[in-house]
Amino acid sequence: MSARLSGRVALISGAASGMGASHARAFVAEGASVVIGDIADEAGAKLAAELGDAAVFTHLDVTRGADWDLAVATAVERFGKLDVLVNNAGILDAGPIGTYTEKQWQHTLSINLTGPFLGLTAARDALVSARPSSVVNISSAAGIQGVPGVHAYTASKFGLRGLTKSAALELAPHGVRVNSVHPGGILTPMLGAPEGTTLDRGANTLKRLGLPEEVTSLVVYLASTESSYCNGAEYVVDGGMTAGRA
Numbered sequence: 001m002s003a004r005l006s007g008r009v010a011l012i013s014g015a016a017s018g019m020g021a022s023h024a025r026a027f028v029a030e031g032a033s034v035v036i037g038d039i040a041d042e043a044g045a046k047l048a049a050e051l052g053d054a055a056v057f058t059h060l061d062v063t064r065g066a067d068w069d070l071a072v073a074t075a076v077e078r079f080g081k082l083d084v085l086v087n088n089a090g091i092l093d094a095g096p097i098g099t100y101t102e103k104q105w106q107h108t109l110s111i112n113l114t115g116p117f118l119g120l121t122a123a124r125d126a127l128v129s130a131r132p133s134s135v136v137n138i139s140s141a142a143g144i145q146g147v148p149g150v151h152a153y154t155a156s157k158f159g160l161r162g163l164t165k166s167a168a169l170e171l172a173p174h175g176v177r178v179n180s181v182h183p184g185g186i187l188t189p190m191l192g193a194p195e196g197t198t199l200d201r202g203a204n205t206l207k208r209l210g211l212p213e214e215v216t217s218l219v220v221y222l223a224s225t226e227s228s229y230c231n232g233a234e235y236v237v238d239g240g241m242t243a244g245r246a
């Protein structure tokens with residue numbers, strides 16, 4: 001059986017750590033070439049070195065359009081095209097209404113929502129040229145249902161779910177599919193995992209947090225042509241967290 005991403009060229013934001021690093025490793029294992037984009041320069045360069053010729057690191061702050069332009073150019077110059085964009089970078093910054101500041105709000109929105117918009121903007125023409133292409137936007141279970149005290153994050157992830165659908169409608173005639181992924185609680189540095197996490201592991205039907213690899217297998221599917229009939233849709237991978245009340 002041939003590799004599932006053979007010949008694909010992907011740009012993954014926030015790929016130095018957590019789920020993004022898991023996606024980068026799996027993409028290379030499945031035959032893709034990967035541009036690892038992150039603000040974490042040391043960890044990103046280390047991962048690219050580990051993955052060899054099929055990976056390259058570029059400094060990418062997703063709030064900066066110029067960084068995105070460079071990341072897309074890196075994919076095209078180094079690997080000849082760009083046919084997969086994974087908007088994965090995100091931050092979690094929580095606080096109750098009344099004390100959560102406008103500055104915190106803007107910061108979260110700039111990374112979690114404006115970042116993917118800037119990524120789509122920079123990558124659009126390259127994705128169209130390389131059609132059939134796929135964009136995978138990493139939203140959250142917090143893009144499906146509300147979370148008290150997590151307002152900017154929840155709003156950003158609902159927003160990303162909406163951007164996914166408008167982009168899917170617009171780009172479908174150009175050969176670009178756009179879908180969103182909605183993980184529940186996953187063991188990554190974002191949650192202070194594995195030892196330090198205080199998240200309720202039992203807040204889903206499976207009574208445990210997920211592993212990055214359990215999200216990666218879905219992202220590989222959506223990035224590949226196996227998902228050629230999937231567009232503008234939301235894919236939940238949350239152990240049943242959003243299924244309803246037991």
Ligand code: NAP
Nearest residue numbers: 014017018019039061062088089090140183185186188190
């Ligand atoms: P993570 O381990 O914290 O990794 C996120 C990466 O993004 C880090 O390398 C981080 O760098 C980088 N980053 C932060 N700000 C950036 C920016 N402005 N530009 C580019 N890169 C930036 O997080 P994760 O848990 O793997 O999360 C990946 C995605 O999944 C996020 O969008 C997150 O919201 C979503 N998600 C996570 C969970 C979960 O339970 N973990 C659940 C649902 C959805 P630094 O480490 O230097 O900050």
